[in-house]
Amino acid sequence: MTTKAKFCPHCGEPQPETEASFCQGCGSPVIILDSGIPCARCQGLIQDTDLYCMHCQHFTSSDA
Secondary structure: OEOOOOEOOOOOOEOOOOOOOEOOOOOOEOOEOOOOEEOOOOOOEEOOOOOEOOOOOOEOOOOO
8 A cells, every 4th residue: 555646536626745745725534545447548547536646646437
């Protein structure tokens, strides 16, 4: 598990280079887990509850 997310998985906002565990914009957790499904754009792991890929900011939600 790491906190090196580039983008918030909930709101898609860019994340600064910090060790923060939560998005400074919306407060959602930005911890990257070691399991998930690959993003269609960058193949980075995302969780099935993520709206945005935290690696490349790709919009992943199919129900929005």
